[in-house]
Amino acid sequence: MRPRKEPSKAGDTDRDFVVALGRGLEVLRAFRKEGETLGNGDFAARTGLSKSTISRLTYTLHRLGYLSFNPETARYRLAPPVLSLGYSCLAGMPTLQLAKPYMQDLANYSGMPVALAGRDRLTMVYLERCRGPNPVTLAIEVGAHIKLATTAIGRAYLAGISEDLRSEILLEIQEYEGASWPAIERGIYDAFESYAKYGYCLSIGEWKTDVNSVAVPFIPSDGSPVLAFNCGGAASQLSRDWIETDIAARLNDVVRNISAISP
Structure with missing residues:
Protein backbone atom coordinates (compact mmCIF):
# COMPACT_ATOMS: atom_id res chain seq x y z
CA MET A 1 0.00 0.00 0.00
CA ARG A 2 1.24 3.48 -0.78
CA PRO A 3 2.39 5.61 2.16
CA ARG A 4 -0.07 8.23 3.28
CA LYS A 5 0.60 11.85 2.49
CA GLU A 6 2.13 13.80 5.33
CA PRO A 7 -0.63 15.42 7.37
CA SER A 8 1.48 18.57 7.61
CA LYS A 9 0.30 19.40 4.09
CA ALA A 10 -3.04 20.42 5.55
CA GLY A 11 -1.29 23.05 7.66
CA ASP A 12 0.10 24.76 4.57
CA THR A 13 -3.24 26.48 3.91
CA ASP A 14 -5.09 26.14 7.23
CA ARG A 15 -3.62 28.27 10.02
CA ASP A 16 -5.86 26.59 12.60
CA PHE A 17 -4.54 23.11 11.79
CA VAL A 18 -2.27 21.73 14.55
CA VAL A 19 0.40 19.85 12.62
CA ALA A 20 1.85 17.99 15.62
CA LEU A 21 -1.58 16.70 16.64
CA GLY A 22 -2.31 15.59 13.08
CA ARG A 23 0.96 13.70 12.91
CA GLY A 24 0.33 12.00 16.23
CA LEU A 25 -3.03 10.76 15.05
CA GLU A 26 -1.40 9.47 11.86
CA VAL A 27 0.85 7.30 14.03
CA LEU A 28 -2.17 5.79 15.79
CA ARG A 29 -3.87 5.20 12.45
CA ALA A 30 -0.85 3.26 11.18
CA PHE A 31 -2.05 0.12 12.98
CA ARG A 32 -4.07 -2.00 10.55
CA LYS A 33 -4.50 -5.47 12.05
CA GLU A 34 -5.66 -6.76 15.41
CA GLY A 35 -2.74 -7.26 17.79
CA GLU A 36 -0.24 -5.75 15.35
CA THR A 37 3.10 -4.44 16.69
CA LEU A 38 5.11 -1.77 14.88
CA GLY A 39 8.58 -0.31 15.16
CA ASN A 40 9.57 3.26 14.36
CA GLY A 41 10.66 2.20 10.87
CA ASP A 42 7.21 0.74 10.22
CA PHE A 43 5.54 3.96 11.33
CA ALA A 44 7.80 6.01 9.07
CA ALA A 45 7.04 3.79 6.06
CA ARG A 46 3.29 3.91 6.63
CA THR A 47 2.93 7.61 7.39
CA GLY A 48 5.62 9.16 5.20
CA LEU A 49 7.00 11.01 8.23
CA SER A 50 10.72 11.13 9.01
CA LYS A 51 12.16 8.66 11.51
CA SER A 52 13.22 11.48 13.84
CA THR A 53 9.66 12.83 13.89
CA ILE A 54 8.26 9.35 14.44
CA SER A 55 10.64 8.77 17.36
CA ARG A 56 9.35 11.87 19.16
CA LEU A 57 5.74 11.04 18.44
CA THR A 58 5.90 7.42 19.61
CA TYR A 59 7.74 8.49 22.76
CA THR A 60 5.01 11.06 23.51
CA LEU A 61 2.15 8.66 22.79
CA HIS A 62 3.82 6.06 25.00
CA ARG A 63 4.20 8.57 27.84
CA LEU A 64 0.52 9.49 27.47
CA GLY A 65 -0.52 5.83 27.62
CA TYR A 66 -1.85 5.44 24.07
CA LEU A 67 0.97 3.09 23.04
CA SER A 68 2.63 0.29 24.98
CA PHE A 69 6.32 -0.45 24.30
CA ASN A 70 8.29 -3.67 24.41
CA PRO A 71 11.96 -2.78 25.05
CA GLU A 72 13.12 -6.25 23.98
CA THR A 73 11.71 -5.89 20.47
CA ALA A 74 11.61 -2.06 20.30
CA ARG A 75 8.05 -2.32 19.02
CA TYR A 76 4.80 -0.65 19.99
CA ARG A 77 1.20 -1.77 20.18
CA LEU A 78 -2.02 0.11 20.87
CA ALA A 79 -2.81 0.48 24.56
CA PRO A 80 -6.23 0.35 26.33
CA PRO A 81 -6.89 4.14 26.36
CA VAL A 82 -7.26 3.99 22.56
CA LEU A 83 -10.00 1.39 22.98
CA SER A 84 -11.81 3.65 25.44
CA LEU A 85 -11.99 6.35 22.77
CA GLY A 86 -13.56 3.88 20.35
CA TYR A 87 -16.18 2.78 22.85
CA SER A 88 -16.97 6.39 23.67
CA CYS A 89 -17.58 6.98 19.98
CA LEU A 90 -19.89 3.97 19.65
CA ALA A 91 -21.76 4.91 22.83
CA GLY A 92 -22.50 8.30 21.30
Missing part, protein backbone atom coordinates in the same frame (compact mmCIF):
# COMPACT_ATOMS: atom_id res chain seq x y z
CA MET A 93 -24.23 6.76 18.27
CA PRO A 94 -27.84 5.91 19.21
CA THR A 95 -28.40 4.54 15.70
CA LEU A 96 -26.42 1.45 16.66
CA GLN A 97 -28.84 0.38 19.38
CA LEU A 98 -31.89 1.28 17.32
CA ALA A 99 -30.63 -0.63 14.31
CA LYS A 100 -29.53 -3.88 15.90
CA PRO A 101 -32.94 -5.63 16.20
CA TYR A 102 -33.78 -4.89 12.56
CA MET A 103 -30.32 -5.97 11.43
CA GLN A 104 -30.58 -9.21 13.37
CA ASP A 105 -34.00 -9.99 11.89
CA LEU A 106 -32.59 -9.72 8.37
CA ALA A 107 -29.50 -11.73 9.32
CA ASN A 108 -31.72 -14.47 10.73
CA TYR A 109 -33.88 -14.49 7.60
CA SER A 110 -31.05 -14.46 5.06
CA GLY A 111 -28.50 -16.45 7.00
CA MET A 112 -25.97 -13.78 6.01
CA PRO A 113 -24.25 -11.12 8.12
CA VAL A 114 -25.77 -7.66 8.14
CA ALA A 115 -23.50 -4.73 8.97
CA LEU A 116 -23.47 -1.00 9.60
CA ALA A 117 -20.40 1.02 8.64
CA GLY A 118 -19.06 4.55 8.41
CA ARG A 119 -16.32 6.07 6.30
CA ASP A 120 -12.68 6.20 7.35
CA ARG A 121 -10.81 7.90 4.51
CA LEU A 122 -10.88 5.47 1.56
CA THR A 123 -12.29 2.61 3.61
CA MET A 124 -15.47 1.77 5.47
CA VAL A 125 -15.12 0.73 9.10
CA TYR A 126 -17.64 -1.71 10.60
CA LEU A 127 -19.55 -0.20 13.53
CA GLU A 128 -22.02 -3.05 14.10
CA ARG A 129 -22.46 -6.54 12.69
CA CYS A 130 -25.16 -9.15 13.19
CA ARG A 131 -24.51 -12.77 12.32
CA GLY A 132 -26.94 -15.06 10.54
CA PRO A 133 -27.33 -18.80 11.14
CA ASN A 134 -25.45 -19.78 7.97
CA PRO A 135 -22.04 -21.20 9.01
CA VAL A 136 -20.50 -20.09 5.68
CA THR A 137 -20.08 -16.40 6.44
CA LEU A 138 -17.62 -13.53 6.04
CA ALA A 139 -15.19 -13.16 8.94
CA ILE A 140 -15.46 -9.39 9.27
CA GLU A 141 -15.92 -8.01 12.77
CA VAL A 142 -16.63 -4.60 14.32
CA GLY A 143 -13.64 -2.33 13.78
CA ALA A 144 -12.57 -4.00 10.54
CA HIS A 145 -11.90 -1.86 7.47
CA ILE A 146 -12.92 -2.74 3.91
CA LYS A 147 -12.38 -0.81 0.69
CA LEU A 148 -14.78 2.00 -0.07
CA ALA A 149 -14.53 1.93 -3.86
CA THR A 150 -15.30 -1.71 -4.66
CA THR A 151 -17.73 -2.68 -1.90
CA ALA A 152 -21.49 -2.22 -1.90
CA ILE A 153 -21.38 -0.53 1.49
CA GLY A 154 -18.76 1.97 0.32
CA ARG A 155 -20.70 2.73 -2.83
CA ALA A 156 -23.90 3.21 -0.83
CA TYR A 157 -22.07 5.70 1.36
CA LEU A 158 -20.92 7.59 -1.74
CA ALA A 159 -24.47 7.57 -3.09
CA GLY A 160 -25.80 9.09 0.12
CA ILE A 161 -23.43 12.03 0.59
CA SER A 162 -23.38 15.50 -0.94
CA GLU A 163 -22.18 15.96 -4.50
CA ASP A 164 -19.26 18.15 -3.39
CA LEU A 165 -17.94 15.63 -0.88
CA ARG A 166 -18.50 12.77 -3.34
CA SER A 167 -16.46 14.53 -6.01
CA GLU A 168 -13.64 15.13 -3.54
CA ILE A 169 -13.55 11.48 -2.47
CA LEU A 170 -13.73 10.20 -6.05
CA LEU A 171 -10.68 12.28 -6.93
CA GLU A 172 -8.81 10.74 -4.00
CA ILE A 173 -9.82 7.24 -5.13
CA GLN A 174 -8.71 7.99 -8.69
CA GLU A 175 -5.32 9.18 -7.47
CA TYR A 176 -4.89 6.20 -5.17
CA GLU A 177 -6.02 3.49 -7.59
CA GLY A 178 -4.02 4.68 -10.59
CA ALA A 179 -4.34 2.30 -13.55
CA SER A 180 -7.17 0.38 -11.86
CA TRP A 181 -9.38 3.47 -11.75
CA PRO A 182 -11.29 3.09 -15.07
CA ALA A 183 -12.71 -0.31 -14.08
CA ILE A 184 -13.41 0.84 -10.53
CA GLU A 185 -15.09 4.00 -11.81
CA ARG A 186 -17.46 1.95 -13.98
CA GLY A 187 -18.44 -0.14 -10.98
CA ILE A 188 -19.07 2.93 -8.85
CA TYR A 189 -21.26 4.64 -11.44
CA ASP A 190 -23.16 1.42 -12.11
CA ALA A 191 -23.89 1.37 -8.38
CA PHE A 192 -25.07 4.99 -8.49
CA GLU A 193 -27.42 4.12 -11.37
CA SER A 194 -28.79 1.16 -9.41
CA TYR A 195 -29.36 3.39 -6.38
CA ALA A 196 -31.18 5.99 -8.48
CA LYS A 197 -33.46 3.35 -10.01
CA TYR A 198 -33.94 0.85 -7.21
CA GLY A 199 -32.66 2.39 -3.97
CA TYR A 200 -29.67 0.12 -3.38
CA CYS A 201 -26.06 -0.43 -4.48
CA LEU A 202 -24.44 -3.71 -5.48
CA SER A 203 -21.00 -5.25 -5.53
CA ILE A 204 -21.11 -8.54 -7.40
CA GLY A 205 -17.70 -10.17 -7.18
CA GLU A 206 -15.92 -6.80 -7.36
CA TRP A 207 -14.51 -6.55 -3.84
CA LYS A 208 -13.70 -10.25 -3.77
CA THR A 209 -14.53 -12.52 -6.68
CA ASP A 210 -16.51 -14.95 -4.53
CA VAL A 211 -18.48 -12.34 -2.54
CA ASN A 212 -21.77 -10.62 -3.41
CA SER A 213 -23.34 -7.82 -1.40
CA VAL A 214 -26.04 -5.18 -1.40
CA ALA A 215 -26.06 -1.93 0.59
CA VAL A 216 -28.24 1.09 1.32
CA PRO A 217 -27.15 4.48 2.71
CA PHE A 218 -28.53 5.81 5.98
CA ILE A 219 -28.75 9.60 6.06
CA PRO A 220 -29.38 10.82 9.64
CA SER A 221 -31.88 13.63 9.98
CA ASP A 222 -29.76 15.38 12.63
CA GLY A 223 -26.88 16.10 10.25
CA SER A 224 -24.62 13.35 11.60
CA PRO A 225 -22.29 11.65 9.10
CA VAL A 226 -23.87 9.37 6.53
CA LEU A 227 -23.62 5.65 7.31
CA ALA A 228 -24.49 2.57 5.28
CA PHE A 229 -26.00 -0.86 5.88
CA ASN A 230 -25.14 -3.99 3.93
CA CYS A 231 -25.95 -7.66 3.62
CA GLY A 232 -23.26 -9.77 2.00
CA GLY A 233 -21.91 -13.25 1.73
CA ALA A 234 -20.37 -15.93 -0.41
CA ALA A 235 -21.62 -15.81 -3.98
CA SER A 236 -22.52 -19.50 -3.74
CA GLN A 237 -24.92 -18.65 -0.90
CA LEU A 238 -26.10 -15.16 -1.85
CA SER A 239 -26.88 -14.96 -5.55
CA ARG A 240 -27.47 -11.74 -7.45
CA ASP A 241 -30.99 -12.93 -8.28
CA TRP A 242 -31.84 -13.46 -4.60
CA ILE A 243 -30.44 -10.05 -3.76
CA GLU A 244 -32.44 -8.27 -6.45
CA THR A 245 -35.72 -10.12 -5.91
CA ASP A 246 -35.77 -10.26 -2.12
CA ILE A 247 -32.83 -9.21 0.06
CA ALA A 248 -32.42 -5.68 -1.34
CA ALA A 249 -36.04 -4.81 -0.59
CA ARG A 250 -35.72 -6.17 2.94
CA LEU A 251 -32.55 -4.15 3.53
CA ASN A 252 -34.35 -1.03 2.34
CA ASP A 253 -37.10 -1.83 4.85
CA VAL A 254 -34.47 -2.03 7.58
CA VAL A 255 -33.20 1.46 6.75
CA ARG A 256 -36.72 2.91 6.47
CA ASN A 257 -37.68 1.47 9.85
CA ILE A 258 -34.58 2.86 11.51
CA SER A 259 -35.08 6.28 9.89
CA ALA A 260 -38.63 6.36 11.21
CA ILE A 261 -37.56 5.93 14.84
CA SER A 262 -34.24 7.79 14.79
CA PRO A 263 -34.12 11.09 16.71
